[in-house]
Amino acid sequence: MTLTLYSNQGSGNCYKVRLLMHQLGHALTIKEMDVVAGECQKPDxxxxxxxGKVPTLVLDEGVVLSESNAIMLHFADETQYMPMDHLDKTLCYQWLFWEQYSHETAIAVARYSMHYLGNTEKEDPRLPQLWEKGYTALKVMENHLKDKEFFVADRYSIADIALFxxxxxxxxxxxxxxxxxxxxAWLDRVKAQPLYASMDDI
Amino acid sequence: MTLTLYSNQGSGNCYKVRLLMHQLGHALTIKEMDVVAGECQKPDxxxxxxxGKVPTLVLDEGVVLSESNAIMLHFADETQYMPMDHLDKTLCYQWLFWEQYSHETAIAVARYSMHYLGNTEKEDPRLPQLWEKGYTALKVMENHLKDKEFFVADRYSIADIALFxxxxxxxxxxxxxxxxxxxxAWLDRVKAQPLYASMDDI
Incomplete structure (x- = not known):
């Protein structure tokens, strides 16, 4: 199985796929893409x-997969990283959709603006509303984790990878x-998982 | 099985759940929520x-599900509305995530602003960029449908419901x-499905 991942080292969405594949023991051929320079929008x-987005995973048959959480679902199915129970699977899907709609769109967007483009509120007037939306998401997570070790079924799964x-x-x-x-505390529990690797190391 | 759906009649996300459940033959007890008046943000x-979002589905055991596409996955599993093949399932997930991230965030947001709040570009300066993003999404769909009847595996599935x-x-x-x-042409094919019902009728 040859798996080619078009990836960006600092992208959380790409890191999700790299971390899961590392924990599953699947080797990846990485093609690093310069997102800030617009490499994802080039014709090739x-x-x-x-x-025009990363992560993009090409399977050896030439099949192209995109959307980080869909790629994780593809490989996590029937492994320890995906709940087995039907309702728990649904709750996992729910957190994956919530992450993409209510979390990534605030926290990742603010991070991209500040960390990659070097913006402050002066250059990017959207930042205050991204912070407000992001803190709303963080409050939902904090509340959920009050009496839970992990997001779904009290065990580490791709729901945790997505939100981490x-x-x-x-x-x-x-x-x-x-x-x-x-x-x-949950971030520390994720970092303590077997075969955990940091964003910079994989 | 008692299924209570907190829903808004004109919301596309709520309609997805109502349409699938209608096609599956599952009865719903509908609680209509006035989204514009902020009913979803009230303490109860x-x-x-x-x-604080609809659709929210309460199962009779008291389990609460949210995220329209996660609710559809819960009920579509092992039915004709979800592909059976592993790779086709992944492609279905991919379209569901793409819909929530790249389609809904432009087309639904522009519709909410214009249709529900009565805004024009004057009142909502985000509209031109929402149109640009929305047309980018529509072009992806148009290109995909050039040689396909439906989004995944050439048959009607929850990927079509989500995008419809x-x-x-x-x-x-x-x-x-x-x-x-x-x-x-694809919109017409969806409307021609058995047990199709319009947004106003269910």
Whole structure:
């Protein structure tokens, strides 16, 4: 099985796929893409994935997969990283959709603006509303983790990987997790998982 | 099985769930929520779903489900509305995530602003960029449908329901589908499905 991942080293969405594949023991051939320089919008990449986004995974039969959480679902199915129970699977899907709609769109967007483009509120007037939306998401997570070790079925799954990806670097988007002790403890639990590797190391 | 759906009649996300459940033959007890008046942010609803969004589905055991596409996955599994093949399932997930991230966030948001709040570009300066993003999404759909009857595995599935929900009312967000003949033909194919019901009728 040859798996080619078009990836960006600092992207949380790409890191999700790299972390899961590392934990599953699947080797990846990485093609590093310079997102800030617009490499994902160039014709040769659009010919591979018309949506023009990373992560994009090419299977050896030439099948092209995109959307980080869909790629994780593809490989996690029937492994320890996906709940087995029907309702727990649904709750896992729910957190994956929530992450993409209500979390990534605030925390990752603020991080991209500040950390990659070097913006402050002056250059990017959207930042205050991204912080407000991001803290709303963090509150939902903090509340959920009050009496839980992990997001679904009390075990580490791709729901945790999806939410970890941008939460653990939220400070780069101007977020302060000091008032979120349950999130901070959960971040440590994710980092303590077997075969965990940091964003820079894989 | 008692299924209580907190729903808004004109919401595409709520319509997805109502349409699938109608096609599956599952009866719903509908609780209509006035989204524009902020009913989803009131304490009694937040006690049910802390995320404060509809659709919210309460199963008779008291289990609360949210995220329209996760609710559809819960009920479509092992039915004709979900592909059976592993790779086709992944492609279905991919379209569901793409719909929530790249389609709904432009087309539904523009529609909400214009159709529900009565805004024009003057009141909502985000509209031109929502139209640009929405047309980018529509182009991806048009291109995909050039040689396909439905989004995944050449048969009607929840991927079609998810994308139909806001595409068929895109005109209410200022989008013109005249130049998108493949999308228009696909909308007609969805409307011709057994047990199809319009947004107003269920």
């Amino acid at each position: 990449f659009l010919a591979i994935n018309p949506v 990806a941008y939460t653990h670097v939220a400070d780069q988007g101007g977020f302060d997790l000091t008032a979120y002790p349950h999130i901070r | 609803f937040l006690a049910i779903n802390p995320v 929900a806001y595409t068929h009312v895109a005109d209410q967000g200022g989008f013109d589908l005249t130049a998108y003949p493949h999308i228009r």
